[in-house]
Amino acid sequence: MTDKADVPLIERYRLAVVEFRQAYAQLAADDRRAGRTGFGPPPAIIELRHAIANPDEGGSLADDIARAM
Numbered sequence: 001m002t003d004k005a006d007v008p009l010i011e012r013y014r015l016a017v018v019e020f021r022q023a024y025a026q027l028a029a030d031d032r033r034a035g036r037t038g039f040g041p042p043p044a045i046i047e048l049r050h051a052i053a054n055p056d057e058g059g060s061l062a063d064d065i066a067r068a069m
Contacts, residue, residue, distance in 0.1 A: 013053040020048070025064035032069065 007015075024042070031038030042061035049057045 010050075010053040013050060017048050017054055017057060021045075021061065021064050024061055025068040028061070028065045029068035032065070 024039070028039055028042070042065070045057055045060055049055060
């Protein structure tokens with residue numbers, strides 16, 4: 001893992017949400033293609049919002065998964 005001490009926390013969080021959404025969608029799509037159950041219902045994106053880092057976080061993980069298919 002790279003040292004992220006020089007990256008402001010707000011930016012780290014914003015980037016982490018982007019990475020989480022991409023990884024979640026790709027893994028869930030792979031699970032579906034392989035016939036695995038994998039995750040349960042996807043969490044609501046609003047739970048990932050932060051007043052400063054990403055107040056407008058929107059869409060849904062279900063849509064992210066569909067795009068990854």
